[in-house]
Amino acid sequence: MTKSSDKELLRASFKLEYPYERSPGPVIGKFFDELSNEVLVGTKNSKGEVFVPAAEFDPKDSEHLSEFVEVKNEGVVQSYTWIKKPRAHHLIQESFAFALISMEGTDSAMLHMIANCNENELEIGKRVKVVWNEEKTQTIRDIKYFEIIDD
Amino acid sequence: MKDIYILAYAQNPIVADAKAANEVELIMPVVHQVFKQTGFTQNDIGFTCSGSCDYLQGAAFAFVEGLSAIQTNPPIKESHVEMDAAWALYESILKIQMGDAETALIYGFGKSSPGDLPFVSTLQTDPYYMSPLWPDKTSLAALQAQLLMNKGVLTKKDMYEALTQSISNAKNNSNALVTAMPSEDDYLSADYLSSPLSAFDCAPISDGASAMIIGTEEAATKLGLQKIKISSVHHSIESSNFGARDLSTSESIIGLGKKINLKSFKPDFVELHTQFTYEIPFIRGLLDLGNVDINLSGGPLAGNVMMAAGLDSIGKSFELLKNNDFHSGLAHASSGPCLQQNMLVHLEKIND
Numbered sequence: 317m318t319k320s321s322d323k324e325l326l327r328a329s330f331k332l333e334y335p336y337e338r339s340p341g342p343v344i345g346k347f348f349d350e351l352s353n354e355v356l357v358g359t360k361n362s363k364g365e366v367f368v369p370a371a372e373f374d375p376k377d378s379e380h381l382s383e384f385v386e387v388k389n390e391g392v393v394q395s396y397t398w399i400k401k402p403r404a405h406h407l408i409q410e411s412f413a414f415a416l417i418s419m420e421g422t423d424s425a426m427l428h429m430i431a432n433c434n435e436n437e438l439e440i441g442k443r444v445k446v447v448w449n450e451e452k453t454q455t456i457r458d459i460k461y462f463e464i465i466d467d
Numbered sequence: 468m469k470d471i472y473i474l475a476y477a478q479n480p481i482v483a484d485a486k487a488a489n490e491v492e493l494i495m496p497v498v499h500q501v502f503k504q505t506g507f508t509q510n511d512i513g514f515t516c517s518g519s520c521d522y523l524q525g526a527a528f529a530f531v532e533g534l535s536a537i538q539t540n541p542p543i544k545e546s547h548v549e550m551d552a553a554w555a556l557y558e559s560i561l562k563i564q565m566g567d568a569e570t571a572l573i574y575g576f577g578k579s580s581p582g583d584l585p586f587v588s589t590l591q592t593d594p595y596y597m598s599p600l601w602p603d604k605t606s607l608a609a610l611q612a613q614l615l616m617n618k619g620v621l622t623k624k625d626m627y628e629a630l631t632q633s634i635s636n637a638k639n640n641s642n643a644l645v646t647a648m649p650s651e652d653d654y655l656s657a658d659y660l661s662s663p664l665s666a667f668d669c670a671p672i673s674d675g676a677s678a679m680i681i682g683t684e685e686a687a688t689k690l691g692l693q694k695i696k697i698s699s700v701h702h703s704i705e706s707s708n709f710g711a712r713d714l715s716t717s718e719s720i721i722g723l724g725k726k727i728n729l730k731s732f733k734p735d736f737v738e739l740h741t742q743f744t745y746e747i748p749f750i751r752g753l754l755d756l757g758n759v760d761i762n763l764s765g766g767p768l769a770g771n772v773m774m775a776a777g778l779d780s781i782g783k784s785f786e787l788l789k790n791n792d793f794h795s796g797l798a799h800a801s802s803g804p805c806l807q808q809n810m811l812v813h814l815e816k817i818n819d
Contacts, residue, residue, distance in 0.1 A: 332583070344595050375708040375712075395611070398661070399661050427597055427600065429600065
């Protein structure tokens with residue numbers, strides 16, 4: 317079998333993206349609408365557990381969720397990873413953290429970023445608050461990042 | 468239930484960059500090897516199933532091109548999973564169980580080198596709440612590693628030991644990509660990509676392909692080769708709601724250990740589809756594996772072909788049973804961030 321030789325290697329530029337739009341539906345759509353008003357909402361199941369970001373169904377028993385509750389813009393770090401040197405695609409190009417954050421009074425966590433701090437200030441259990449993006453796009457990016465709440 | 472046997476398995480040498488070689492050129496050699504091992508041609512195959520990821524090629528339905536590696540005229544019964552080829556094996560097992568086929572050809576392939584794999588993987592995450600934030604694969608794994616270290620489940624030393632054991636075992640696999648052993652100083656002083664994971668903690672970017680043929684007892688008997696039976700196979704997935712999962716444990720893996728009844732047999736070895744060092748001590752603890760040898764083939768830390776590495780852990784288990792005085796092996800395949808989806812396969816050597 318004749319293999320392609322390296323001289324024949326063709327190159328083309330490529331943008332890593334979803335080349336289509338998605339409609340968020342009634343639950344995620346409502347969550348994004350409220351984010352653009354700088355309000356955080358979650359969905360509540362029949363046991364009273366609250367999911368933020370708003371979940372369409374209970375991840376444990378698949379209960380359909382439609383009751384919304386407003387929550388505070390503050391939460392607790394459940395885990396984090398510090399990125400000293402951000403890489404291509406990362407939205408923040410200075411050292412920052414990805415984190416799982418449980419918003420106050422909720423029973424799940426939200427993946428987002430923490431910025432404006434040093435690595436040694438971050439720990440699991442640290443309290444953080446939302447910093448809003450000025451320009452709203454009705455996406456998860458309406459939260460710009462989280463920052464540590466000074467005690 | 469029918470007894471199903473692995474009849475043949477082949478793996479391409481894993482390379483960091485296959486350069487101009489396209490997917491078809493990666494697949495053809497392994498398909499030819501499994502045909503050679505069995506004496507089969509495509510006409511002897513009842514069902515063909517492949518595993519690959521269109522995001523790696525950057526085009527919808529890119530997997531269809533892979534079919535050029537096999538004979539599809541006259542028309543064949545064929546399927547594809549947008550998953551690791553371990554799940555192509557699972558679909559093939561179901562086809563045989565349903566009586567639709569007596570034999571199946573499975574292949575998995577991936578050429579990760581042209582893109583930026585940790586970010587290509589981002590596109591497989593939740594498109595509303597996760598991927599717009601561009602969490603790369605390494606960072607998501609790091610969130611779990613950090614949590615496990617914080618809870619005292621494992622340490623950097625455990626991760627280093629998992630790495631050195633894997634690299635040391637890689638000498639058993641002539642197809643392995645990584646054989647250079649880092650010193651403990653190099654390991655501990657390496658900059659973190661995403662804390663607490665450095666490049667040493669991540670499986671290497673790899674290009675390659677693997678293939679397998681399975682069949683019924685009748686097909687296995689006809690071949691007269693050493694019989695390696697798929698005694699049990701189970702898979703399960705955790706929620707796509709990433710923030711609702713408890714990353715300090717794995718419901719999926721613990722549940723599979725029970726389903727496969729791991730208490731009822733003691734595997735001679737375990738092959739884990741672990742793409743980060745921390746996953747080895749983590750799964751060892753979750754499945755209560757004691758001091759059993761893990762990844763005698765070197766595992767994904769020595770070479771990790773996306774969409775074939777899970778099938779490789781099953782294929783390497785097959786080879787270990789065939790070529791050694793082992794009787795029972797446990798193989799694992801995984802998919803999704805932080806071991807979201809898992810499969811356990813119990814393989815046994817059957818002496819007539």
